[in-house]
Amino acid sequence: MNYYNKLERHAKKLSRLGHLNAICGWDQAAIMPNGGAQARSEAMAELAVISHELATASYLENWFTEAETEELTPEQRVSLVALKRQWMMQNILPAELVEQQSLTGSQCEHAWRSQRKTNDWEGFKTNLKPVVELARQEAAIRAQATGLSRYDALLDIYEPGMTSAVLDGIFTEVKSWLPQLIQQVEAKQATEVTIPLSAPFAIEQQQALSLDAMKLLGFDFEHGRLDISTHPFCGGVPTDVRITTRYDENDYTSALMGVIHETGHARYEQGLPQQWRDLPVGEARSMGIHESQSLFCEMQLSRSESFSRLLAPMIQQAFDSKEDSLSAENLCLINTRVKPGFIRVDADEVTYPAHVILRYEIERDLIEGNIEVDDIPAIWDQKMSQYLGLSTLGNFTDGCMQDIHWTDGSFGYFPSYTLGAMYAAQFMATINKEMNVEQLVSQGNLTPVFEWLHNNIWDKASTLSTDKLVEQATGETLNPEHFKKHLIERYLNN
């Protein structure tokens, strides 16, 4: 066996341990009784130790050196690059730093859960400071190894190839038109009358509706399930994708839209190429591309007028009601309602980028050392006022303490959300050139649309860089114009 094959076998072994981790993690979140928590975390920690030992085995460096001199097919060479990237990612940080980060991060996150409720910024910032300090150390090590700037070195974990120079350009442009667009949409919607939904919506009926929506969107139930968890997610493995949701009797739309969102993630996973299963090159391209698939389903498709007409009868049937509030027109109004608010996860499609840009700008400056933790609330308030016209002065709960990301040191992730929205709009624009999506949706025939995603995105996995992937699929690299056009088209010109 040559060294490349040894590396493949090693990666598959790691991936299979990842499979066990994914299933036991899903179980922990969705199924496990409380009393099982202690033993479960011990068992999963043991698995993490074994996986880490494998991933950082000392013989690997030599295997890579040897493999790079071997005669490989072009495909194997691409796979080798992905293998090496994964290996470097797992070996770059000293074990001590990782341990400190894990400890400090879980302390900060744990305390945050109660501190957020009591608006306790003073308490929270004491925990956040060491988290930021360690993230800066991590960024410095990664920057050293990659030649990137510190923040870019963290961004690279989630969005390989993306830089803050590019993001700055994109986001500056967005900021030049977004606040005005939001005002225009608000003015336009001020005259629209939305009929409020009449709760309650029984959980079983919501569940049946969710499953129907998943079927409509082509979720493969031979390779996945829908279950319930407090924090909805898409987990499991590509051949067995576990998505979760939570049901609110007062509002079925949160579960339904959540399920549609996770179904987008799930179809990407289910559509990854069999050929590269269990290898890094066969994994999803980036967090932004992953989010583009969920937002394609949730935003591009599901909040469109034609999709509302498709969903309305399903919703009416699920709840056995023909009320006016469940008419296609009213559902479409509800699904496209724009209102600036404090909370990112509750934000609509139009205001969402403002939340992301604000966080990006803060975390970039924080990691680069241009601002400190103490500066966050004031900057947050100033940017919220500027982008969304809302003040968070003294309101930490609904301000800079609302997200989990920073508590455990995940800096560099936020841009993926808006990159995803932009990629989704760009994909839809291209698909619309090749077929009449509105007509297909009206016919309930989404197959051609998903086939396009399958051929152009899912099947490529990580064989191409994000830029190449997007260019091959759409004829150009990331072009935020499509997102802007989409927002104007849907929210102003309809």
Place this chain on the structure above:
Amino acid sequence: MNYYNKLERHAKKLSRLGHLNAICGWDQAAIMPNGGAQARSEAMAELAVISHELATASYLENWFTEAETEELTPEQRVSLVALKRQWMMQNILPAELVEQQSLTGSQCEHAWRSQRKTNDWEGFKTNLKPVVELARQEAAIRAQATGLSRYDALLDIYEPGMTSAVLDGIFTEVKSWLPQLIQQVEAKQATEVTIPLSAPFAIEQQQALSLDAMKLLGFDFEHGRLDISTHPFCGGVPTDVRITTRYDENDYTSALMGVIHETGHARYEQGLPQQWRDLPVGEARSMGIHESQSLFCEMQLSRSESFSRLLAPMIQQAFDSKEDSLSAENLCLINTRVKPGFIRVDADEVTYPAHVILRYEIERDLIEGNIEVDDIPAIWDQKMSQYLGLSTLGNFTDGCMQDIHWTDGSFGYFPSYTLGAMYAAQFMATINKEMNVEQLVSQGNLTPVFEWLHNNIWDKASTLSTDKLVEQATGETLNPEHFKKHLIERYLNN
């Protein structure tokens, strides 16, 4: 850290990998969509390889030698014996033999699933012969290492300390009275009129009833769940016990009695001492003792008259019916109906031992080399006629091809079922001396009964030999008289 502590840490590591295996195995049986099967078995095989490498690591022999010379507490010394037994069990067989057995066994089992349906003994025996051959090799190796006879060396895997000499004595005695007892019971029951249950019984109602029965029997839902699987089992880990059942709309009793049975297994697991968690000394004592706990619930408790009176209103409420067929009297008649039949898993409490003794006698002679695979059908038929008055001539499906055990080489397991029934009767006889069980059951207060089991059985785990455990609990070692008395009392003297 001394060597004993090293061994403890090593065993806990193995146990935690076992945890992952238990949860992923449960998931596979209860939850997993079909399309996930291939990747799941690859992931679990990877885990098995890692566990096996750990369990057979070459440094362990030295650790044991060193640990045995260390100053240990009496409890540690008991634990060390259990650690060493587990280690020897995992190291005694050459890897090649294990691999061959796994291959041959799964081939035989796989083919059996269709061969049984077509009564294809000729096809089946071709696969069974190499399985028996390898089991004989295993038995020879184990006999060599333990000084036991070949069959006893296999029996020892499931029932440490039990021998065929003891079993021969017990079973010869049982055979001297059982066939006659069966006839007497049949004659007595010939005049009883049972009202047939009126199906269908809705699955959700059966599920609610099952959960109620589990609550009544003290199942701890903070540390376990009930789910559905094709083949019901009790899995998971002591802090998170997963029992499963399957529902038949035509007959709720199979699921209910199955759940009560598995709840007995589950309470044993849930009641194992926290102090020894993840160590061999903290595991269940033996398969027979495990079965004694399930049969205590299913047979000793649930099929009693007083328990039928307790269950009847629950059943009537679950199915919202006051029909005569659901009266306590009728349910008790149904639950104690005796009828010799071909199939072990469908057998009643009275005829069950005949099925076990037959299998024990055949597998003992097979492993000792006194008979061959070709001889099985004739012996089966002769013993079925002798013990139960039924002929299986030419009927392999309902004869020697009905069980899965031999197909994958699990010889030595069958006695545990009847040992369990006997231990259960002996425990109940002792408990009845200390309290009025019938009265407690009538009051729906099972706590004192389970407290006895907790203190005398569960909490002891594997700290005592089976003989010592039973002697400390009941004042004597295994005494099958209690089982005989129980059968006569319940089936003739009522």
